[in-house]
Amino acid sequence: MEALFSRLSNDFVLICVYLVLALSLNLINGYAGLFSLGHAGFWAVGAYCGSAFIIYSHQAGPGIPGALLFCGGITAAMGGAALVGLIVGLPSLRLQGDYLAIASLGFSLIVVNILNNLAVVGGASSFPFGGLVWPDGALYDLKARVAHNLTHIVLGVLAVGTCTLVIRNIRHSSHGRAILSLREDEVASAMCGVNVVKYKLLVFVLGAAFAGLAGVLYATYTTRIAPEAFNFMESVKILLMVVLGGLGSLSGTFIAVIVLYEVPELLRMSHVTIAGSPVADWWVMLYALVLVMLMILRPQGLLGSKELFECAGIRRLFGMAGRGGREA
Protein backbone atom coordinates (compact mmCIF):
# COMPACT_ATOMS: atom_id res chain seq x y z
CA MET A 1 0.00 0.00 0.00
CA GLU A 2 2.72 2.39 1.05
CA ALA A 3 4.86 1.28 -1.86
CA LEU A 4 2.03 1.80 -4.31
CA PHE A 5 1.25 5.25 -2.98
CA SER A 6 4.91 6.16 -3.07
CA ARG A 7 5.26 4.95 -6.65
CA LEU A 8 2.11 6.58 -7.93
CA SER A 9 2.81 9.90 -6.29
CA ASN A 10 6.39 9.79 -7.53
CA ASP A 11 5.23 9.22 -11.10
CA PHE A 12 2.56 11.86 -10.78
CA VAL A 13 4.90 14.58 -9.57
CA LEU A 14 7.58 13.79 -12.13
CA ILE A 15 5.00 13.74 -14.93
CA CYS A 16 3.90 17.18 -13.73
CA VAL A 17 7.51 18.36 -13.88
CA TYR A 18 7.92 17.03 -17.43
CA LEU A 19 4.56 18.49 -18.41
CA VAL A 20 5.61 21.98 -17.37
CA LEU A 21 8.88 21.50 -19.27
CA ALA A 22 7.25 20.14 -22.42
CA LEU A 23 4.40 22.67 -22.44
CA SER A 24 6.81 25.57 -22.12
CA LEU A 25 9.07 24.13 -24.83
CA ASN A 26 5.99 23.78 -27.02
CA LEU A 27 5.43 27.51 -26.63
CA ILE A 28 8.98 28.15 -27.88
CA ASN A 29 9.26 25.40 -30.43
CA GLY A 30 5.70 24.66 -31.48
CA TYR A 31 4.10 28.08 -31.48
CA ALA A 32 6.94 30.46 -32.29
CA GLY A 33 8.89 27.94 -34.39
CA LEU A 34 12.14 28.63 -32.53
CA PHE A 35 14.37 25.58 -32.34
CA SER A 36 15.76 25.37 -28.81
CA LEU A 37 17.95 22.45 -27.79
CA GLY A 38 18.76 23.66 -24.31
CA HIS A 39 15.58 23.44 -22.29
CA ALA A 40 17.18 21.24 -19.64
CA GLY A 41 19.65 24.07 -19.08
CA PHE A 42 16.87 26.39 -17.93
CA TRP A 43 15.42 23.57 -15.88
CA ALA A 44 18.80 23.26 -14.13
CA VAL A 45 19.10 27.00 -13.60
CA GLY A 46 15.64 27.01 -12.00
CA ALA A 47 16.38 23.99 -9.83
CA TYR A 48 19.67 25.39 -8.54
CA CYS A 49 18.46 28.99 -8.11
CA GLY A 50 15.39 27.79 -6.22
CA SER A 51 17.33 25.33 -4.07
CA ALA A 52 20.09 27.80 -3.29
CA PHE A 53 17.54 30.39 -2.24
CA ILE A 54 15.64 27.98 0.00
CA ILE A 55 18.70 26.36 1.59
CA TYR A 56 20.66 29.53 2.25
CA SER A 57 17.63 31.46 3.47
CA HIS A 58 16.88 28.61 5.81
CA GLN A 59 20.42 28.71 7.11
CA ALA A 60 20.28 32.47 7.58
CA GLY A 61 16.96 32.42 9.39
CA PRO A 62 15.84 28.98 10.53
CA GLY A 63 12.57 30.43 11.76
CA ILE A 64 11.25 31.38 8.31
CA PRO A 65 8.15 29.28 7.52
CA GLY A 66 8.49 26.68 4.78
CA ALA A 67 5.71 28.10 2.61
CA LEU A 68 7.42 31.48 2.48
CA LEU A 69 10.73 29.83 1.60
CA PHE A 70 9.06 27.89 -1.17
CA CYS A 71 7.39 30.99 -2.63
CA GLY A 72 10.74 32.76 -2.55
CA GLY A 73 12.29 29.71 -4.20
CA ILE A 74 9.75 29.85 -7.04
CA THR A 75 10.45 33.53 -7.58
CA ALA A 76 14.20 32.97 -7.56
CA ALA A 77 13.93 30.00 -9.92
CA MET A 78 11.64 31.64 -12.46
CA GLY A 79 13.46 34.95 -12.26
CA GLY A 80 16.88 33.32 -12.59
CA ALA A 81 15.85 31.16 -15.51
CA ALA A 82 14.15 34.10 -17.25
CA LEU A 83 17.24 36.27 -16.80
CA VAL A 84 19.50 33.56 -18.21
CA GLY A 85 16.99 33.08 -21.05
CA LEU A 86 17.26 36.77 -21.82
CA ILE A 87 21.05 36.61 -21.85
CA VAL A 88 21.08 33.59 -24.18
CA GLY A 89 18.25 34.85 -26.37
CA LEU A 90 19.27 38.45 -26.82
CA PRO A 91 22.24 37.85 -29.13
CA SER A 92 20.95 34.71 -30.86
CA LEU A 93 17.34 35.75 -31.52
CA ARG A 94 18.30 38.88 -33.40
CA LEU A 95 19.64 36.67 -36.15
CA GLN A 96 17.51 34.70 -38.56
CA GLY A 97 18.09 30.99 -38.95
CA ASP A 98 19.19 28.23 -36.63
CA TYR A 99 21.62 30.15 -34.48
CA LEU A 100 19.34 29.64 -31.51
CA ALA A 101 19.66 25.85 -31.77
CA ILE A 102 23.45 26.10 -31.57
CA ALA A 103 23.47 28.79 -28.88
CA SER A 104 20.99 26.94 -26.68
CA LEU A 105 22.81 23.63 -27.13
CA GLY A 106 26.08 25.27 -26.10
CA PHE A 107 24.34 26.97 -23.21
CA SER A 108 22.96 23.73 -21.77
CA LEU A 109 26.41 22.11 -21.91
CA ILE A 110 27.96 25.12 -20.21
CA VAL A 111 25.37 25.09 -17.42
CA VAL A 112 26.12 21.48 -16.52
CA ASN A 113 29.87 22.18 -16.57
CA ILE A 114 29.56 25.24 -14.38
CA LEU A 115 27.36 23.41 -11.88
CA ASN A 116 29.84 20.51 -11.79
CA ASN A 117 32.51 22.94 -10.64
CA LEU A 118 30.49 25.27 -8.44
CA ALA A 119 31.28 24.33 -4.84
CA VAL A 120 28.61 26.51 -3.22
CA VAL A 121 25.89 24.35 -4.75
CA GLY A 122 27.60 21.04 -4.14
CA GLY A 123 29.67 20.69 -7.31
CA ALA A 124 29.51 17.39 -9.15
CA SER A 125 28.04 15.60 -6.17
CA SER A 126 24.47 16.33 -5.23
CA PHE A 127 23.17 19.51 -3.65
CA PRO A 128 21.04 18.12 -0.80
CA PHE A 129 18.56 20.04 1.22
CA GLY A 130 20.40 18.87 4.36
CA GLY A 131 17.39 17.19 5.85
CA LEU A 132 15.27 20.22 5.13
CA VAL A 133 11.92 19.04 3.88
CA TRP A 134 8.92 21.12 3.23
CA PRO A 135 6.47 20.92 4.92
CA ASP A 136 8.70 20.56 7.98
CA GLY A 137 9.78 17.16 9.08
CA ALA A 138 12.18 14.47 8.06
CA LEU A 139 11.75 12.11 5.14
CA TYR A 140 12.40 9.02 7.26
CA ASP A 141 9.17 9.73 9.02
CA LEU A 142 6.34 8.09 7.11
CA LYS A 143 3.78 10.74 7.99
CA ALA A 144 6.09 13.52 6.89
CA ARG A 145 6.77 11.65 3.69
CA VAL A 146 3.09 11.27 2.87
CA ALA A 147 2.56 14.95 3.58
CA HIS A 148 5.57 15.78 1.40
CA ASN A 149 4.21 13.76 -1.52
CA LEU A 150 0.68 15.07 -1.19
CA THR A 151 1.93 18.64 -1.06
CA HIS A 152 3.93 18.11 -4.21
CA ILE A 153 1.01 16.52 -6.00
CA VAL A 154 -1.01 19.66 -5.30
CA LEU A 155 1.88 21.89 -6.30
CA GLY A 156 2.40 19.88 -9.47
CA VAL A 157 -1.25 20.23 -10.47
CA LEU A 158 -1.11 23.96 -9.76
CA ALA A 159 2.06 24.38 -11.82
CA VAL A 160 0.73 22.41 -14.78
CA GLY A 161 -2.60 24.21 -14.59
CA THR A 162 -1.01 27.65 -14.49
CA CYS A 163 1.37 26.81 -17.31
CA THR A 164 -1.39 25.40 -19.52
CA LEU A 165 -3.73 28.30 -18.85
CA VAL A 166 -1.12 30.97 -19.47
CA ILE A 167 0.06 29.41 -22.72
CA ARG A 168 -3.47 28.71 -23.94
CA ASN A 169 -4.64 32.24 -23.18
CA ILE A 170 -1.63 33.77 -24.88
CA ARG A 171 -2.19 31.52 -27.89
CA HIS A 172 -5.81 32.65 -28.26
CA SER A 173 -5.07 36.35 -28.22
CA SER A 174 -3.68 38.94 -30.57
CA HIS A 175 -0.24 38.32 -29.07
CA GLY A 176 -0.63 34.61 -29.76
CA ARG A 177 -1.51 35.21 -33.38
CA ALA A 178 1.57 37.41 -33.71
CA ILE A 179 3.66 34.58 -32.23
CA LEU A 180 2.14 31.97 -34.56
CA SER A 181 2.81 34.20 -37.56
CA LEU A 182 6.53 34.10 -36.72
CA ARG A 183 6.55 30.37 -37.26
CA GLU A 184 4.82 30.79 -40.61
CA ASP A 185 6.82 33.62 -42.16
CA GLU A 186 9.04 35.97 -40.23
CA VAL A 187 9.43 38.57 -42.98
CA ALA A 188 5.72 38.68 -43.68
CA SER A 189 4.89 39.11 -40.01
CA ALA A 190 7.32 42.02 -39.73
CA MET A 191 5.50 43.52 -42.74
CA CYS A 192 2.26 43.15 -40.81
CA GLY A 193 3.73 45.31 -38.05
CA VAL A 194 4.77 42.52 -35.67
CA ASN A 195 7.90 43.32 -33.67
CA VAL A 196 9.67 40.08 -34.51
CA VAL A 197 12.60 40.31 -32.09
CA LYS A 198 10.39 41.38 -29.20
CA TYR A 199 8.03 38.44 -29.58
CA LYS A 200 10.80 35.90 -30.07
CA LEU A 201 12.46 37.13 -26.89
CA LEU A 202 9.17 37.18 -25.02
CA VAL A 203 8.39 33.60 -25.94
CA PHE A 204 11.90 32.41 -25.17
CA VAL A 205 12.09 34.14 -21.78
CA LEU A 206 8.60 33.01 -20.78
CA GLY A 207 9.44 29.43 -21.76
CA ALA A 208 12.67 29.61 -19.76
CA ALA A 209 10.80 30.94 -16.72
CA PHE A 210 8.39 28.00 -16.79
CA ALA A 211 11.33 25.60 -17.12
CA GLY A 212 12.64 27.29 -13.98
CA LEU A 213 9.34 26.59 -12.25
CA ALA A 214 9.66 22.92 -13.21
CA GLY A 215 13.19 23.06 -11.77
CA VAL A 216 12.21 24.26 -8.32
CA LEU A 217 9.33 21.79 -8.16
CA TYR A 218 11.69 18.97 -9.09
CA ALA A 219 14.31 20.09 -6.57
CA THR A 220 12.01 20.40 -3.57
CA TYR A 221 10.38 17.12 -4.45
CA THR A 222 13.52 15.04 -4.85
CA THR A 223 15.31 17.11 -2.14
CA ARG A 224 18.60 16.27 -3.79
CA ILE A 225 19.73 17.47 -7.20
CA ALA A 226 22.87 16.77 -9.18
CA PRO A 227 24.11 18.43 -12.39
CA GLU A 228 23.98 15.24 -14.44
CA ALA A 229 20.20 15.06 -14.00
CA PHE A 230 19.99 18.02 -16.39
CA ASN A 231 22.29 16.80 -19.13
CA PHE A 232 21.78 17.23 -22.86
CA MET A 233 19.80 14.01 -23.20
CA GLU A 234 17.12 15.54 -21.00
CA SER A 235 16.76 18.42 -23.46
CA VAL A 236 16.36 15.86 -26.23
CA LYS A 237 13.79 13.95 -24.19
CA ILE A 238 11.69 17.08 -23.64
CA LEU A 239 11.97 17.98 -27.30
CA LEU A 240 10.81 14.48 -28.28
CA MET A 241 7.78 14.82 -26.02
CA VAL A 242 6.85 18.03 -27.82
CA VAL A 243 7.46 16.63 -31.29
CA LEU A 244 5.63 13.36 -30.59
CA GLY A 245 2.58 15.17 -29.24
CA GLY A 246 2.55 17.65 -32.07
CA LEU A 247 4.19 21.05 -32.42
CA GLY A 248 1.61 23.54 -31.28
CA SER A 249 -0.74 21.07 -29.59
CA LEU A 250 -1.06 21.31 -25.80
CA SER A 251 -3.28 18.25 -25.45
CA GLY A 252 -0.87 16.33 -27.67
CA THR A 253 1.91 17.28 -25.27
CA PHE A 254 -0.07 15.86 -22.33
CA ILE A 255 -0.50 12.53 -24.11
CA ALA A 256 3.12 12.37 -25.26
CA VAL A 257 4.56 13.19 -21.82
CA ILE A 258 2.47 10.56 -20.08
CA VAL A 259 3.27 7.91 -22.70
CA LEU A 260 6.99 8.65 -22.92
CA TYR A 261 7.31 8.75 -19.15
CA GLU A 262 5.14 5.75 -18.25
CA VAL A 263 6.13 3.23 -20.92
CA PRO A 264 9.77 2.90 -19.80
CA GLU A 265 8.65 2.87 -16.15
CA LEU A 266 6.18 0.05 -16.76
CA LEU A 267 8.75 -1.88 -18.77
CA ARG A 268 11.25 -1.48 -15.95
CA MET A 269 8.76 -2.93 -13.51
CA SER A 270 7.73 -5.83 -15.70
CA HIS A 271 10.94 -7.90 -15.19
CA VAL A 272 10.39 -9.48 -18.60
CA THR A 273 13.56 -10.37 -20.45
CA ILE A 274 14.10 -10.60 -24.16
CA ALA A 275 17.14 -12.53 -25.37
CA GLY A 276 18.62 -12.47 -21.92
CA SER A 277 18.43 -8.73 -21.23
CA PRO A 278 15.65 -6.92 -19.42
CA VAL A 279 12.98 -5.43 -21.65
CA ALA A 280 13.78 -1.97 -20.33
CA ASP A 281 17.12 -2.11 -22.13
CA TRP A 282 15.33 -2.85 -25.37
CA TRP A 283 13.19 0.22 -24.86
CA VAL A 284 16.03 2.50 -25.89
CA MET A 285 16.06 0.76 -29.26
CA LEU A 286 12.30 0.71 -29.50
CA TYR A 287 12.27 4.39 -28.65
CA ALA A 288 14.44 5.21 -31.64
CA LEU A 289 12.33 2.98 -33.85
CA VAL A 290 9.10 4.64 -32.74
CA LEU A 291 10.59 8.03 -33.54
CA VAL A 292 11.78 6.98 -36.98
CA MET A 293 8.35 5.53 -37.74
CA LEU A 294 6.69 8.68 -36.47
CA MET A 295 8.80 10.91 -38.67
CA ILE A 296 7.92 8.78 -41.70
CA LEU A 297 4.23 8.21 -41.00
CA ARG A 298 3.21 11.31 -39.11
CA PRO A 299 5.86 14.04 -39.22
CA GLN A 300 3.53 16.60 -37.66
CA GLY A 301 3.24 14.56 -34.44
CA LEU A 302 0.23 12.74 -33.00
CA LEU A 303 -2.16 15.67 -33.07
CA GLY A 304 -0.35 18.05 -35.42
CA SER A 305 -1.08 21.58 -34.34
CA LYS A 306 -4.66 20.72 -33.37
CA GLU A 307 -6.03 20.21 -29.90
CA LEU A 308 -7.72 16.97 -28.93
CA PHE A 309 -11.25 18.41 -28.98
CA GLU A 310 -10.67 19.76 -32.50
CA CYS A 311 -10.05 16.35 -34.03
CA ALA A 312 -12.96 15.06 -36.09
CA GLY A 313 -13.16 11.65 -34.41
CA ILE A 314 -13.23 13.09 -30.90
CA ARG A 315 -15.88 15.63 -31.88
CA ARG A 316 -18.07 12.88 -33.28
CA LEU A 317 -17.54 10.89 -30.11
CA PHE A 318 -18.91 13.71 -27.99
CA GLY A 319 -21.61 14.63 -30.49
CA MET A 320 -20.18 18.05 -31.25
CA ALA A 321 -21.26 19.41 -34.60
CA GLY A 322 -19.43 21.53 -37.14
CA ARG A 323 -15.84 21.85 -38.13
CA GLY A 324 -12.92 22.20 -35.73
CA GLY A 325 -12.91 25.56 -33.99
CA ARG A 326 -9.63 26.85 -35.28
CA GLU A 327 -10.48 30.47 -35.73
CA ALA A 328 -9.46 31.90 -32.38
Place this chain on the structure above:
Amino acid sequence: MTTGRLSYELPAEGLRREFALLALGDLTIKFGGLAALENVNMAVYDMDIVGLIGPNGAGKTTAFNIISGVYRPTTGQVLFQGRDITAMRPHHITRLGIARTFQNIRLFRKMSVLDNVRVAYHHHNRAGLLSSIVRAGIFRSQERDITERAMQFLRLFDLDARSRDEAGSLPYGQQRRLEIARALATEPRLLLLDEPAAGMNSAETEQLMELISWVRDQFHLTVLLIEHDMRFVMGVCKSITVLDHGRVIASGTPDDVRSNPAVIEAYLGEAK
Protein backbone atom coordinates in the same frame (compact mmCIF):
# COMPACT_ATOMS: atom_id res chain seq x y z
CA MET B 1 23.34 60.02 -65.85
CA THR B 2 21.22 62.84 -67.19
CA THR B 3 18.23 61.22 -68.85
CA GLY B 4 16.49 59.68 -65.88
CA ARG B 5 16.85 62.37 -63.29
CA LEU B 6 15.49 65.32 -65.24
CA SER B 7 12.59 66.24 -63.05
CA TYR B 8 14.49 65.84 -59.81
CA GLU B 9 17.44 68.01 -60.71
CA LEU B 10 15.36 71.10 -61.02
CA PRO B 11 15.92 73.82 -58.40
CA ALA B 12 12.56 73.02 -56.92
CA GLU B 13 13.78 69.57 -55.93
CA GLY B 14 13.70 70.25 -52.22
CA LEU B 15 10.19 71.55 -52.43
CA ARG B 16 8.96 68.57 -54.40
CA ARG B 17 10.61 66.18 -51.98
CA GLU B 18 8.86 67.83 -49.12
CA PHE B 19 5.47 67.28 -50.64
CA ALA B 20 6.14 63.79 -51.86
CA LEU B 21 4.56 61.02 -49.79
CA LEU B 22 7.60 58.88 -50.50
CA ALA B 23 10.94 60.11 -51.74
CA LEU B 24 14.03 58.07 -52.53
CA GLY B 25 17.15 60.23 -52.45
CA ASP B 26 20.34 59.01 -54.15
CA LEU B 27 19.68 55.47 -53.08
CA THR B 28 22.59 53.07 -53.59
CA ILE B 29 22.86 49.53 -52.32
CA LYS B 30 25.79 47.24 -52.92
CA PHE B 31 25.93 43.50 -52.37
CA GLY B 32 29.57 42.49 -52.14
CA GLY B 33 30.75 45.32 -54.39
CA LEU B 34 27.99 44.82 -56.95
CA ALA B 35 25.57 47.75 -57.02
CA ALA B 36 21.98 46.50 -57.19
CA LEU B 37 20.75 50.08 -57.12
CA GLU B 38 22.78 53.15 -57.96
CA ASN B 39 21.80 56.75 -57.20
CA VAL B 40 18.11 56.09 -57.52
CA ASN B 41 15.92 59.16 -57.10
CA MET B 42 12.19 58.86 -57.12
CA ALA B 43 9.16 60.60 -55.71
CA VAL B 44 5.66 59.27 -55.18
CA TYR B 45 2.84 61.71 -54.53
CA ASP B 46 -0.36 61.35 -52.56
CA MET B 47 -3.15 59.29 -54.16
CA ASP B 48 -1.03 58.40 -57.19
CA ILE B 49 -0.76 54.95 -58.67
CA VAL B 50 2.87 54.65 -59.71
CA GLY B 51 4.42 51.82 -61.68
CA LEU B 52 7.99 50.62 -61.21
CA ILE B 53 9.05 48.61 -64.24
CA GLY B 54 12.20 47.29 -65.79
CA PRO B 55 13.80 44.08 -67.11
CA ASN B 56 14.56 41.18 -64.76
CA GLY B 57 17.33 41.98 -62.32
CA ALA B 58 16.87 45.72 -62.68
CA GLY B 59 16.53 46.12 -58.91
CA LYS B 60 12.77 46.67 -58.54
CA THR B 61 12.19 44.25 -55.69
CA THR B 62 15.42 45.45 -54.06
CA ALA B 63 13.92 48.94 -54.04
CA PHE B 64 10.80 47.56 -52.33
CA ASN B 65 12.94 45.77 -49.79
CA ILE B 66 14.74 48.99 -48.96
CA ILE B 67 11.53 51.01 -48.67
CA SER B 68 9.96 48.41 -46.38
CA GLY B 69 13.08 48.12 -44.24
CA VAL B 70 14.21 44.60 -45.10
CA TYR B 71 17.50 45.94 -46.52
CA ARG B 72 19.43 48.98 -45.43
CA PRO B 73 20.85 51.01 -48.33
CA THR B 74 24.62 51.54 -48.57
CA THR B 75 24.07 55.27 -49.10
CA GLY B 76 21.10 57.53 -49.66
CA GLN B 77 17.87 57.90 -47.81
CA VAL B 78 14.18 57.08 -47.87
CA LEU B 79 11.74 59.78 -46.78
CA PHE B 80 8.15 58.92 -45.95
CA GLN B 81 5.85 61.86 -45.25
CA GLY B 82 8.99 63.93 -44.88
CA ARG B 83 10.41 61.60 -42.27
CA ASP B 84 13.66 59.69 -42.65
CA ILE B 85 12.81 55.98 -42.40
CA THR B 86 16.09 54.64 -43.81
CA ALA B 87 17.37 52.97 -40.63
CA MET B 88 14.03 51.87 -39.24
CA ARG B 89 13.06 48.27 -38.62
CA PRO B 90 10.32 46.79 -40.85
CA HIS B 91 7.54 46.62 -38.26
CA HIS B 92 8.13 50.24 -37.37
CA ILE B 93 7.84 51.29 -41.01
CA THR B 94 4.62 49.29 -41.32
CA ARG B 95 3.19 51.12 -38.33
CA LEU B 96 4.05 54.46 -39.93
CA GLY B 97 1.89 53.51 -42.90
CA ILE B 98 3.68 51.45 -45.55
CA ALA B 99 2.32 48.00 -46.35
CA ARG B 100 3.40 45.56 -49.01
CA THR B 101 2.68 42.30 -50.76
CA PHE B 102 5.23 39.87 -52.13
CA GLN B 103 6.15 38.62 -55.57
CA ASN B 104 5.75 35.02 -54.42
CA ILE B 105 2.75 35.17 -52.10
CA ARG B 106 3.78 35.04 -48.45
CA LEU B 107 0.67 34.27 -46.46
CA PHE B 108 0.66 32.59 -43.07
CA ARG B 109 -0.41 29.42 -44.81
CA LYS B 110 -1.24 27.26 -41.80
CA MET B 111 -3.28 30.01 -40.15
CA SER B 112 -6.91 30.71 -40.94
CA VAL B 113 -7.92 33.35 -43.48
CA LEU B 114 -9.36 35.45 -40.66
CA ASP B 115 -6.20 35.14 -38.56
CA ASN B 116 -4.05 36.29 -41.46
CA VAL B 117 -5.92 39.58 -41.45
CA ARG B 118 -6.10 39.73 -37.67
CA VAL B 119 -2.29 39.51 -37.40
CA ALA B 120 -2.12 42.66 -39.51
CA TYR B 121 -4.40 44.33 -36.98
CA HIS B 122 -2.16 43.34 -34.08
CA HIS B 123 -0.41 46.69 -33.82
CA HIS B 124 -3.74 48.36 -33.08
CA ASN B 125 -4.28 45.94 -30.20
CA ARG B 126 -4.44 47.77 -26.87
CA ALA B 127 -4.80 44.70 -24.66
CA GLY B 128 -1.46 43.94 -23.02
CA LEU B 129 -0.04 40.47 -22.48
CA LEU B 130 -1.16 40.33 -18.86
CA SER B 131 -4.73 41.37 -19.57
CA SER B 132 -4.81 38.75 -22.32
CA ILE B 133 -3.65 36.06 -19.89
CA VAL B 134 -6.25 36.92 -17.25
CA ARG B 135 -8.88 37.63 -19.94
CA ALA B 136 -9.62 41.13 -18.67
CA GLY B 137 -12.47 43.21 -20.06
CA ILE B 138 -10.19 45.17 -22.34
CA PHE B 139 -8.98 41.92 -23.89
CA ARG B 140 -12.51 40.89 -24.80
CA SER B 141 -13.52 44.24 -26.25
CA GLN B 142 -10.28 44.44 -28.23
CA GLU B 143 -10.72 40.93 -29.60
CA ARG B 144 -14.26 41.80 -30.65
CA ASP B 145 -13.09 44.97 -32.41
CA ILE B 146 -10.21 43.25 -34.16
CA THR B 147 -12.38 40.37 -35.36
CA GLU B 148 -15.12 42.71 -36.54
CA ARG B 149 -12.76 44.89 -38.55
CA ALA B 150 -10.94 41.90 -39.99
CA MET B 151 -14.27 40.47 -41.13
CA GLN B 152 -15.10 43.78 -42.78
CA PHE B 153 -11.94 43.50 -44.85
CA LEU B 154 -12.74 39.91 -45.76
CA ARG B 155 -16.22 40.94 -46.89
CA LEU B 156 -14.79 43.72 -49.05
CA PHE B 157 -12.59 41.18 -50.76
CA ASP B 158 -15.31 38.56 -50.93
CA LEU B 159 -13.38 36.17 -48.71
CA ASP B 160 -15.69 36.12 -45.68
CA ALA B 161 -17.21 32.76 -46.58
CA ARG B 162 -13.80 31.16 -46.20
CA SER B 163 -12.69 32.97 -43.06
CA ARG B 164 -12.16 29.76 -41.08
CA ASP B 165 -10.24 27.87 -43.76
CA GLU B 166 -6.49 27.59 -43.83
CA ALA B 167 -5.03 30.36 -45.97
CA GLY B 168 -2.85 27.87 -47.83
CA SER B 169 -5.93 26.00 -49.03
CA LEU B 170 -7.32 28.95 -51.01
CA PRO B 171 -7.04 29.02 -54.80
CA TYR B 172 -4.31 31.22 -56.22
CA GLY B 173 -6.42 34.25 -57.11
CA GLN B 174 -8.00 34.34 -53.66
CA GLN B 175 -4.58 34.07 -52.04
CA ARG B 176 -3.50 37.17 -53.97
CA ARG B 177 -6.62 38.99 -52.80
CA LEU B 178 -6.08 37.87 -49.21
CA GLU B 179 -2.53 39.17 -49.29
CA ILE B 180 -3.79 42.56 -50.41
CA ALA B 181 -6.52 42.48 -47.75
CA ARG B 182 -3.91 41.68 -45.12
CA ALA B 183 -1.71 44.54 -46.26
CA LEU B 184 -4.66 46.94 -46.16
CA ALA B 185 -5.56 45.84 -42.65
CA THR B 186 -2.39 47.49 -41.36
CA GLU B 187 -4.09 50.74 -42.46
CA PRO B 188 -1.33 52.04 -44.72
CA ARG B 189 -0.99 55.37 -46.52
CA LEU B 190 1.24 53.74 -49.11
CA LEU B 191 0.69 50.27 -50.55
CA LEU B 192 3.56 48.47 -52.28
CA LEU B 193 2.43 45.71 -54.65
CA ASP B 194 5.13 43.39 -55.98
CA GLU B 195 3.88 41.87 -59.25
CA PRO B 196 0.24 41.59 -58.18
CA ALA B 197 -0.85 40.20 -61.57
CA ALA B 198 1.80 37.49 -61.75
CA GLY B 199 0.28 34.16 -62.72
CA MET B 200 -3.13 35.60 -63.49
CA ASN B 201 -5.05 35.14 -66.73
CA SER B 202 -6.32 38.18 -68.62
CA ALA B 203 -9.78 38.12 -67.04
CA GLU B 204 -8.29 37.99 -63.56
CA THR B 205 -5.84 40.74 -64.47
CA GLU B 206 -8.76 42.89 -65.63
CA GLN B 207 -10.49 42.36 -62.29
CA LEU B 208 -7.31 43.17 -60.42
CA MET B 209 -6.92 46.48 -62.29
CA GLU B 210 -10.40 47.50 -61.21
CA LEU B 211 -9.72 46.30 -57.69
CA ILE B 212 -6.56 48.38 -57.34
CA SER B 213 -8.21 51.58 -58.57
CA TRP B 214 -11.16 50.88 -56.30
CA VAL B 215 -8.90 50.22 -53.30
CA ARG B 216 -7.05 53.47 -53.96
CA ASP B 217 -10.29 55.51 -53.92
CA GLN B 218 -11.90 53.58 -51.09
CA PHE B 219 -8.95 53.81 -48.69
CA HIS B 220 -7.46 57.08 -49.95
CA LEU B 221 -4.07 55.59 -50.40
CA THR B 222 -1.14 55.73 -52.72
CA VAL B 223 -0.02 52.69 -54.66
CA LEU B 224 3.46 51.86 -55.90
CA LEU B 225 3.54 48.67 -57.91
CA ILE B 226 6.00 46.47 -59.75
CA GLU B 227 4.60 44.70 -62.76
CA HIS B 228 5.75 42.99 -65.94
CA ASP B 229 2.38 42.98 -67.66
CA MET B 230 2.65 46.17 -69.73
CA ARG B 231 -1.05 46.34 -70.51
CA PHE B 232 -1.68 46.29 -66.77
CA VAL B 233 0.91 48.97 -66.00
CA MET B 234 -0.14 51.28 -68.83
CA GLY B 235 -3.80 50.82 -67.90
CA VAL B 236 -3.64 51.50 -64.20
CA CYS B 237 -0.63 53.74 -63.52
CA LYS B 238 -0.56 57.52 -63.75
CA SER B 239 3.18 57.69 -63.80
CA ILE B 240 5.89 55.16 -64.39
CA THR B 241 9.54 54.88 -63.41
CA VAL B 242 11.79 52.56 -65.37
CA LEU B 243 14.79 50.86 -63.78
CA ASP B 244 17.59 49.15 -65.65
CA HIS B 245 20.74 47.72 -64.09
CA GLY B 246 19.97 49.53 -60.87
CA ARG B 247 19.54 52.99 -62.41
CA VAL B 248 16.50 55.04 -63.22
CA ILE B 249 16.51 55.35 -67.02
CA ALA B 250 13.18 57.10 -67.47
CA SER B 251 10.17 58.36 -65.62
CA GLY B 252 6.98 60.12 -66.62
CA THR B 253 3.50 59.39 -67.91
CA PRO B 254 2.83 56.03 -69.59
CA ASP B 255 2.94 57.69 -73.02
CA ASP B 256 6.29 59.39 -72.33
CA VAL B 257 7.81 56.18 -71.12
CA ARG B 258 6.45 54.11 -73.98
CA SER B 259 8.13 56.29 -76.57
CA ASN B 260 11.38 56.82 -74.64
CA PRO B 261 14.30 55.37 -76.66
CA ALA B 262 16.24 54.40 -73.56
CA VAL B 263 13.32 52.28 -72.39
CA ILE B 264 12.92 50.60 -75.76
CA GLU B 265 16.62 49.86 -75.77
CA ALA B 266 16.52 48.39 -72.28
CA TYR B 267 13.69 46.06 -73.17
CA LEU B 268 14.51 45.15 -76.76
CA GLY B 269 18.27 45.62 -76.92
CA GLU B 270 20.28 48.27 -78.73
CA ALA B 271 18.93 49.42 -82.11
CA LYS B 272 21.68 49.16 -84.70
